Amino acid sequence: MAILEIVQLKKAFGGVQALDGIDLAVDQGEIVSVIGPNGAGKTSFFNVITGYFSPDSGQILFQGLEISGHQPHEITELGIARTFQNVRLFPNMTVLENVMVAQHCRTSSGVISTLLNTPSHRREEQEIEENAKEVLSFFGDRLKGYRWNQPAYVLSYANRRRLEVARAMATGPQLILLDEPTAGMNPKETAELTALIRQLRDEKGFTIVLIEHEMRVVRDVSDRVVVLDHGVKIAEGDFATVSSDPDVIEAYLGRPAEATNE
Amino acid sequence: MTDTLDRAHTTSELTPDPVDWSKVQRWGAYAGLTLAFIAATGMTLTFHQRMIIAPWLTMGAVSMAWVPVVYGYIAASRPTPDGEDHYQPAERELIAGGVTGLLSGLFVSLFIVIIDQFDLTEVFSKTGQPLVDLLTFGKPLGVACLLWVMGLGLLGLFGGALHIFSKTIRRVLSWAALGVLGVAMLELVITNLLDGLSLDWLVDWIYAINGGVTSIAAIVIGVAFGTIGYFRGDTTLHERRLERMALDPSVLRQKNRWAIAMVIIAVIVVPMFAGNLTNELLSNVGLFVLMGLGLNIVVGYAGMLDLGYVAFFAVGAYTTAILTSANSPYWSPELTLNFLKPEGWIILGVVIIVAAIAGIFVGTPVIRMRGDYLAIVTLGFGEMVRILFLSDWLAPYFGGAQGIRPVPSAEIGPVVIEGTNSQSIFYLVAFFCAIAIYVAWRLEKSRTGRAWTALREDEDVAEAMGINTTASKLTAFVAGAILASFAGMIFAVKVGSVFPNSFKLLVSIVVLVVVIVGGMGSIPGVIIGAVVLIGVLGGPTQPGLLQEFGEYKLLIYGVILVVMMLKRPEGLWPSLRRQHELRHDEMSQDAWLTGESELTGDVPEDEAGGTVLTDDVAVVEDDEL
Numbered sequence: 001m002a003i004l005e006i007v008q009l010k011k012a013f014g015g016v017q018a019l020d021g022i023d024l025a026v027d028q029g030e031i032v033s034v035i036g037p038n039g040a041g042k043t044s045f046f047n048v049i050t051g052y053f054s055p056d057s058g059q060i061l062f063q064g065l066e067i068s069g070h071q072p073h074e075i076t077e078l079g080i081a082r083t084f085q086n087v088r089l090f091p092n093m094t095v096l097e098n099v100m101v102a103q104h105c106r107t108s109s110g111v112i113s114t115l116l117n118t119p120s121h122r123r124e125e126q127e128i129e130e131n132a133k134e135v136l137s138f139f140g141d142r143l144k145g146y147r148w149n150q151p152a153y154v155l156s157y158a159n160r161r162r163l164e165v166a167r168a169m170a171t172g173p174q175l176i177l178l179d180e181p182t183a184g185m186n187p188k189e190t191a192e193l194t195a196l197i198r199q200l201r202d203e204k205g206f207t208i209v210l211i212e213h214e215m216r217v218v219r220d221v222s223d224r225v226v227v228l229d230h231g232v233k234i235a236e237g238d239f240a241t242v243s244s245d246p247d248v249i250e251a252y253l254g255r256p257a258e259a260t261n262e
Numbered sequence: 263m264t265d266t267l268d269r270a271h272t273t274s275e276l277t278p279d280p281v282d283w284s285k286v287q288r289w290g291a292y293a294g295l296t297l298a299f300i301a302a303t304g305m306t307l308t309f310h311q312r313m314i315i316a317p318w319l320t321m322g323a324v325s326m327a328w329v330p331v332v333y334g335y336i337a338a339s340r341p342t343p344d345g346e347d348h349y350q351p352a353e354r355e356l357i358a359g360g361v362t363g364l365l366s367g368l369f370v371s372l373f374i375v376i377i378d379q380f381d382l383t384e385v386f387s388k389t390g391q392p393l394v395d396l397l398t399f400g401k402p403l404g405v406a407c408l409l410w411v412m413g414l415g416l417l418g419l420f421g422g423a424l425h426i427f428s429k430t431i432r433r434v435l436s437w438a439a440l441g442v443l444g445v446a447m448l449e450l451v452i453t454n455l456l457d458g459l460s461l462d463w464l465v466d467w468i469y470a471i472n473g474g475v476t477s478i479a480a481i482v483i484g485v486a487f488g489t490i491g492y493f494r495g496d497t498t499l500h501e502r503r504l505e506r507m508a509l510d511p512s513v514l515r516q517k518n519r520w521a522i523a524m525v526i527i528a529v530i531v532v533p534m535f536a537g538n539l540t541n542e543l544l545s546n547v548g549l550f551v552l553m554g555l556g557l558n559i560v561v562g563y564a565g566m567l568d569l570g571y572v573a574f575f576a577v578g579a580y581t582t583a584i585l586t587s588a589n590s591p592y593w594s595p596e597l598t599l600n601f602l603k604p605e606g607w608i609i610l611g612v613v614i615i616v617a618a619i620a621g622i623f624v625g626t627p628v629i630r631m632r633g634d635y636l637a638i639v640t641l642g643f644g645e646m647v648r649i650l651f652l653s654d655w656l657a658p659y660f661g662g663a664q665g666i667r668p669v670p671s672a673e674i675g676p677v678v679i680e681g682t683n684s685q686s687i688f689y690l691v692a693f694f695c696a697i698a699i700y701v702a703w704r705l706e707k708s709r710t711g712r713a714w715t716a717l718r719e720d721e722d723v724a725e726a727m728g729i730n731t732t733a734s735k736l737t738a739f740v741a742g743a744i745l746a747s748f749a750g751m752i753f754a755v756k757v758g759s760v761f762p763n764s765f766k767l768l769v770s771i772v773v774l775v776v777v778i779v780g781g782m783g784s785i786p787g788v789i790i791g792a793v794v795l796i797g798v799l800g801g802p803t804q805p806g807l808l809q810e811f812g813e814y815k816l817l818i819y820g821v822i823l824v825v826m827m828l829k830r831p832e833g834l835w836p837s838l839r840r841q842h843e844l845r846h847d848e849m850s851q852d853a854w855l856t857g858e859s860e861l862t863g864d865v866p867e868d869e870a871g872g873t874v875l876t877d878d879v880a881v882v883e884d885d886e887l
Contacts, residue, residue, distance in 0.1 A: 088720055088722070088723045089723075090720060090724075104728045
């Protein structure tokens with residue numbers, strides 16, 4: 001059953017048609033990679049799904065519910081989490097706080113109960129903290145112990161990426177959108193993260209859509225690959241099919257030499 | 263061969279550094295301009311009326327004398343390369359300091375000649391004959407100039423010589439000097455306090471009849487403070503803070519609990535013995551603490567620069583006045599602010615509700631704006647509220663320029679709280695401050711507070727984390743508004759009347775300065791900020807401890823703000839988070855080291871060397887959006 005169903009999605013910025021009628025269905029428990037050359041509209045695609053931009057036309061159905069036009073925080077609450085292409089943590093909050101704040105929409109304690117320090121508020125605070133620690137323990141020793149109370153900006157680049165994933169997990173999603181999760185990582189870290197993405201699906205049961213440039217990651221991790229170019233879906237299928245598709249090769253490398261010679 | 267090398271090494275160590283002449287010139291000029299500025303604004307003349315050490319040192323002299331010492335010290339300082347701790351300051355420092363002083367002396371002489379020869383009173387009204395007389399010491403112009411050059415040269419020399427003294431001596435000297443200065447400047451309050459304790463004899467011994475400490479007392483006080491300075495050790499505040507951070511959390515909590523208990527006891531006990539004057543000062547401080555804590559929620563926690571904060575202060579004051587005053591033009595329910603009767607609580611409830619509505623009313627339209635735009639729009643709203651209260655259109659309801667008077671006093675059973683009895687006002691203020699502190703403290707580390715911090719750090723991402731930014735911002739606005747309205751309520755009772763002119767833009771700015779100077783996002787910071795600015799210098803309309811500064815209050819505010827922004831942007835008592843933010847490198851080093859120490863024995867697990875680096879070494883750059 002499709003958890004996310006996108007029908008004829010269009011979005012233009014001025015004269016630029018960033019998304020030009022995209023159709024996509026993502027099944028529960030699938031890992032789908034979205035690839036495409038720079039400027040193909042991949043990040044705009046994510047931004048429209050998560051409510052940062054509202055689409056000009058088309059439908060976005062999440063678990064059968066139309067979500068286009070909703071506020072980003074409402075969409076997060078419905079169960080779509082995301083990470084950002086250029087890591088955007090809350091740099092001056094601690095690692096633990098970063099993950100705690102991500103549980104905002106799953107918790108409810110307000111000003112009054114905070115001020116009265118009601119038992120339910122105290123219980124909730126404790127749950128938030130325990131839950132945050134549990135989410136962080138998913139990354140082994142990377143984000144544990146003394147790291148909990150370090151501000152996020154002291155983390156290494158790879159750890160920042162990991163923390164961003166942790167934060168997305170903590171929002172309690174069904175579907176996670178990862179925007180270039182391995183950008184800027186070295187081969188070893190990339191391999192580790194690839195394994196982690198699989199784990200996210202296999203152990204935690206998240207459905208994952210990721211934008212990725214690193215073809216090795218795409219090959220290793222995806223059940224299905226979708227190629228965008230100029231806001232249009234030009235190919236879809238498993239990695240082998242897509243990577244030999246002439247349209248895809250053309251989008252990445254330009255026209256074949258003999259074609260231009262004619 | 264080795265011999266030559268050694269000798270070369272030794273000589274390079276012994277050759278004193280050349281004096282950095284461009285620095286000396288620069289600081290000499292700065293010193294001269296500062297002195298001319300202080301004299302031209304009339305500070306020297308005004309402060310000359312006030313004795314520091316009777317009968318020979320006036321505050322006017324102090325206001326000039328510190329300049330060559332401090333600037334000379336700065337001009338003579340040199341950057342110490344890491345590991346070079348064997349450097350022995352000598353003539354170089356003396357020369358640099360002395361020349362800086364001489365240069366400033368030349369500037370001052372030039373200034374004296376100019377104001378003597380030309381009439382500048384149209385531009386600088388204070389530069390008339392009295393100033394010339396004061397600056398020339400009643401001597402011929404040439405002699406006076408020579409005296410200035412020599413005197414300032416000597417003071418500059420002293421400033422440079424400070425480098426030669428050991429750290430301990432420097433500390434003892436500065437403690438002694440600041441101690442004497444402090445005791446002399448705080449004459450009013452100390453007298454007031456000691457009188458309250460019926461220690462009149464001590465007052466007579468410390469202070470001369472015409473003000474200022476006596477010479478003998480000055481020596482005793484200097485020695486006393488010097489001794490304190492001597493035993494204080496030379497850890498900096500920052501180091502002490504790091505030490506505290508390294509403490510065991512339970513020990514730290516224990517220590518904090520003691521400190522808080524002491525403060526509470528002091529707040530309860532001190533006003534009992536303090537006279538009216540001290541209590542008046544303390545209640546002014548309290549009012550600004552209350553407002554500062556409210557604004558701190560909006561600016562410090564949620565990161566929204568609100569320049570119209572005074573609007574909520576005004577709303578609280580007017581609501582109280584309308585509910586209690588018999589003379590309010592339209593509605594006059596004439597309730598009494600008696601906290602032992604339901605009436606008092608009704609008033610409090612109405613004030614809270616009206617403030618919350620005002621918060622939503624002002625908040626809703628501006629909530630979609632960010633940064634500078636938000637600041638400008640709130641600025642507009644703040645002025646609008648004042649002008650509405652002032653307007654003829656609403657005069658039938660709010661009394662226009664006449665305002666509403668009288669506002670009756672508050673009561674708690676038989677105890678009357680009125681403006682003339684500042685002790686009672688102080689306890690009322692302190693009670694509400696306690697509430698504000700509790701509110702700020704609770705909210706900071708809660709779900710709501712974390713959402714505010716996230717908003718401040720990155721609004722877009724906060725939204726992706728499921729935070730309803732509109733609701734969160736409104737909550738902050740309303741919480742801030744309610745605290746300000748409490749301040750307004752007390753203010754109305756304290757002054758006994760409300761006028762639109764009490765709610766000028768300046769109030770918003772002063773509250774903001776209190777928050778910034780104290781330390782944004784930090785509760786003790788706001789309190790310290792209010793004590794320093796409102797208590798010592800005075801509020802927008804309230805006189806401070808140093809009443810002589812009254813005229814120059816805003817000038818000094820400005821100077822403090824500039825110096826703080828340059829030297830200590832995180833505030834006097836910063837919140838840890840702000841300190842992180844503004845002292846990135848230092849703190850990340852510390853954090854890294856802490857991590858390192860806990861990892862002892864944990865050899866990097868990786869064979870590919872690069873990975874270890876990327877993974878365990880702190881990356882300090884900022885994330886660009």
